[in-house]
Amino acid sequence: MLGAAALALATGIGALTAVPAAAGPAAAGELTVAPLPHQEPSHKMVFAAGPNGVTLPGPSRGLYWKSFADGRETPQANCDSGPYHGPWLSIGDTVGCEYRAVSSTTPGPLTLHDQATGHRETLAVPAGLSWTGTYSPTQVLATEKDAEDRLTLHLIGREKEPRKDVTVSAPERIPGSSFWVRTSDEKGALITYRSAAGQDTLALLDFATAALTPLALPEGAPDLGSVDYALGYEWVSLRKRGSGTVTVRSRTDLAVTRSVTTSTLYGAVQPVGDWLVAHDAYATGDAVTAVPVDGGAPRTLLARSSWRGMKTGTDGSAYLAGGTDSSHWAMYRIKPGPDGAPALTTVVDLPPNPADRVTLSLAQGRLITGQENPDRSLQSYDLPLSGTSPAGQAPDWSCEEATDDRLCAPRGEIPGWTVPTGDGRIVSLTAMGTGTCGSSLCGTVVNVRETRPGGSVRQVPLAGTEAMSSYLVESASGRYVMFSAMENRNSRMVLADIDAGRVLDVRPSSAATLWGSTLWDRGDDGEVTGTDLRTGTATQRADLGCRPYELQASGDWLYFTCSAGGAGASAFHLPSKKRIQLPFTPASDAAKLGDGYVAHRTDTGLEVYNLRSGAPVREREIAQPLHRYGSDWTVDRFGGRPAYTDAGETVHVVGVTGKASPLAVIDQDAPATVDFRSAKAWSSRWWLSKPVSSWQLTVRNKTSGISTVVRSGGEARGVIAPAWDGKNQGGAYLFTGDYEWTLTARPADGQTPELRTSGSMKVTGIPSRVVRPPAR
Template identity: 30%
Template sequence: MASGAFVGAAIAATVSTTLVIGQGPVTTGTTQRQTVTGEVVVPASIALRPQTALLSAGPSGFLRWESGHDLLWTGYDGNDTKVGPAETSVPIVPHFGAGSDVVAVYDHPGNVTLRDMSTGRSQQVTLPVGHSYVSTLGSTIVTRTGSSFDANLTWRLLEVRDDGSVVHRAVEGVPDGIAGTFTANAPLGDAHGQVVQYRIGTTSHTGWLDVDQGRFSPLPYRAETNPGHIVVTPTHLLWRQDGTVFVHSRADLSATPRTMPLTGDALVLGMVGDRLVVSRYDSSLGELNYGKPVWRVEAVALDGSPARTLLARSSSFGVPTPRGGLLVQGGPGPGWEQWGVSLVEATDGGEPTVRSIADAYPQKIQTVERLTYTQGRLSTVEYDPLHERRRLWTRDVGVSGSPTVGSRLPRGAAPGTCAGGYCLSLDDTGDGRTVVAGRAVGATLDPQPHLLGPAQSLPGARIDGSRAYEQVGAVSGRLAALRTPHDGTAAQTRIVDLDTGQTVYTTTDHVQAMWGTTAWLADGNDAVTPVDVLTGRRGTQVWFGRGCLLENVEAVGRWLRWFCALAGTHGVFDTVTRKTITFDAGSVGTDAKLGDGFVVFPRDGRLTVTDFRSGTPVTRTVGQSPVAGPWDLDPYTGVIAHLAPDHSIHIVPSGVPVPPLVQLDATVAATYVKGGAGQWTPKWWLNKPTASWTLVIRNQATGTTVRTLSGGVARGVVAPAWNGRDGSGGLVSDGVYSWALSVTPADGEGAALTGSGSVRLNGSECLLRSRAGSQTVACSSNRSSTG
């Protein structure tokens, strides 16, 4: 139905004369135009995504960061104390302290505020000139001095004592020639010391900085210090490399470590009692990502006995406590239920137990990134933070009276490379189907158009797989205008019948819009020309003025909407009166959308409707809420859907009456071979939803009704199916059968749309019964033999 992503267009009235349903004329009674009434609100589609980061732990509590909140000190009783202002990104461990109740807040360029959360006492320490901040261990600030250029880097200790004095201490045992030091966002230390990495020449080394002794000790191994690969506990140094975990006793970090295998995608979190605590990637929770909640926390015995799950879902890394426990974030189930911070502790027998300490403060994610609204069907592209994917959903909205919103139907996930709601082009056809194509820049999305049925899931079925396309120009009903790329010859637009897969019209011109069977072709930069794509018949050119540089043409019913980019002018063109009406839409340009006789565009945060039916523009604001995100206008119902500031979706009538029910297109076979697997399947595409329809089939020779088919609400297309049988299930005889269709508009106003025609049936078989028994003969023979 749309030109571009949402609204398809074409004007059949300027190309052909009277539209017909099948072989008979269409008639409409006098109708009182009436719009759908009442504004409906679809509740906010909000997802919660915990983003807790554990920063340090002391005897009385721990420091954590929560997205959108202040830094929080949480006691082991679960009570929170605000420490500092909210951070915009996850802070780095151990900049905020390690191994004690002292929280350090570094204020660049040279002030560190130490706050003892157990006593409430604070003290600010100014770093000496030439000192760079490294970390805070207990009440000792670690700094770095020297230069990489001179290869004389070393560490210094600023010890803050109980009386408030600051004692400067040099670190003994530091090797000469250090040209670089490295830090990692990992629990590398506690109140007594810290693992550091440094470089001498081109070789990297690992060392231990002992705060208590003021001494540096090079270690006889190079530990992996990436997050999840190293952790310092009160009793051990643990690090993992190449599928092996090295377990060093803090009593002698140079001694030969104990080792155990840890293969696959796994992270080392800590050690509780005599159990190693690890997290393993669980593919059922989402795609592999080291910072996302796709991990399962397990306790692993060093003797290789079976692991035990502690938390079914977790993310990020753990922080050891001074008393031998381990803080981890996560939950007991695979969802977000009961997500928070838990403390893993050892029983007397060394077996880990899990105790919930505090709930998390999940980040609220506005999931609706895009929406379309067509024939009363609301489709949304929504972000799924659980699996970090964009998903397509559809809701059916009532199309008569005050609309009601149906349940949300899942339509599948976009490819993993889809990084935003607009990485997929969505072109609703107006009959429940959607043409989908990838259009993300730099992403490996399939750009070839696919067709989604009304309940089908992504990616859908490929349209015309015989050639490549680079753009969906416009769609309407069963027709889609697809643009081929330049391959040394002129690019073509091929209009494909979505029901048959066949090309019905080919042109080198760009298709600006479609409505029904009419395509509006670009005619230079300042004009368009209509063509009926089924007959090839062209209509009269519409010219918008010299130097227009035409953009974003739409067509609905008898109307065209246009925008001249160079002049910055907006207008509509009435194809019946051949008059142009301009209107002021500000600088929104392509953000206006066309209805049948009116235009909708945002202005000052509200949606504005400009009605042109009288020939003079009449403008008013609609809706009870500002527009705060994606929005769309349904040209088939005159109803608007938009995202509100509270992330709810508002379904808002435009206030413009809906035009009478008319046919846009039809495919009605004149003959049908019955008795097989196929059926007679006529289709009629309409300009708005229907409340009900009835198809009466009669024997043309006798006038006897053989079958009556009926249906309820139809959104854009009435598509009955007849198998050539009567109401009792028997095959009817060969011959010509007349049909009469009656369609009632969903707005309940005015006469039904009616049409009639005939279809010839042949090739059936009937069972002839006589006194001699039964035999199978053709129905036509049966009819003639019985008279």
């Protein structure tokens, strides 16, 4: 129970005594916006594969083995006993573990765990031999080293192999320093070493015959570094890198060869059955093709594939990630089908990774995210304003950095690069490129884009900035933008009207902030002043108790700090003139004001303090690392909520309980006269503090007293801008004369009273009969 705080939430802030910060109730109404799929397909490595299953990485850490027969998934077998334990080597379906003391160089027994059957067997190491870590279902390869560091190879029989120690016949003893088992399967292994004559040697070891046979390198290949080679179940393939001709040798009889032509010059080629599968990771299409060893037309197996290449299983199957696009991607097993041709089966589907979100802004319930996918762009979402409707997951609008890097470049490292104005627009700054400041960065152009399909894009050059070098937008609201700049080596704040395209004759301090047409700025003492930029008149004042270093404004609230270090961080409620001390000292850009709340970034996450009771109630604590404001967290100061991006790139827009500030007009442009002989319409605009669900514009003739609804509409976010053509809604012209206009609007949050605001205008030039309206 919140007690007095709950009462205040219901009645609005009154003369409450501040209470210590406390954990409040969970805020309701959370919305989530999932990321778009990344255009770069996801990848999953195949660590080992056998005839019965495949070893893959788990979703977080560790590996798991997946059965082909029944799809069961189990953690990879490990070496869980003995003085030394841990997976030593995984080949096919089997994990091998050698047990020895941690610091010992003496070989120990080898335990082999078959993950398909669960069977374990342990082999004692023969005297004088060492395990190589290469094994088949029946044998384990070991080495014997002589005094000259040359190796003799041995095949040690497993449980079901009657030959317990077979010496491999080889053309020479192999130098231990150059011996390397490149790949192996159930039938043998490809081994490389440097011969006694100093030549790079590639040799095939046949487990059944215990014979090691050197293979001639392809013509023109000077060494092993220029050769692509692969071990298939029926064939061995060799080619000179960069050549389209591949030589394949039969493993049954190495004298039997074939010459196969492929379109693949680089990348991997892999014999699968009696076909040669080719994967060119460097080609534009990344297609995977297969061609028969004995000749014939090639086949396309996959339209696109992963650049990370193929993995070969111990039964001769090939494994490769591919598909059509990132949303239709999988790890495939390629093995001979019923007709002998390569056929695909899905090992595991690979859903797309999320696009990387790099920026975040929220204004009037309009969420704008910047992303890398891998191209950089902005995406806009209009969030539901009331009720329990979920947020739409498809963006309403987007723009690409490659198309317009002035306004569509999400720069998370510079949160003030692209800023929403709260009326459906975003702004950024670029330089004119000419001026008198001695740099190509002289002069300021404000780039303005409407964030809707088909929205306009304007560039507004600002006269009077030729000697300035602008930096970042510091505050924006509606038609007014304030930015920092350097002029004559001195920093200053510049205020501009982007609709009129002019710099205002105002010199804001570094603490100033905008709220509609009101510029809030500090004085020489603890008093701050709200000045109406339309008239230059100070309309509001507040005594904050210290000369603020920083100011923010939202609805009926101000936020401020009393020093550069964040001391005295407080909120001020303007109607009640209540100062609310906050229970933290924020770092720069670590606290942002919303309507009746403050979001504060800490070392461990984000805190949301609800101020609507008259005390700082910590209503929500988000325990995840967050970075700079505008990069992965933000607030909607126009009557909205805070938002953050989680580790999975999903945006969360969280609710804040209690009563918000009333709907208000924060700026307006309603001409006092209209002459329809020269104007097609009375164009007026009202900027609002938060979104509305519906609105209506009425004009009342002051002579007759007759009121007429001339325009109406539904949802509006930030601005209502009707153009009245002098007619009623039936299409008939009204009379000339003096009128009172009245705008009424319903707030979308349903919390506060209906807005009603009025003004006067004189209507002339109505193109109809000149008849005075009847007097009341």
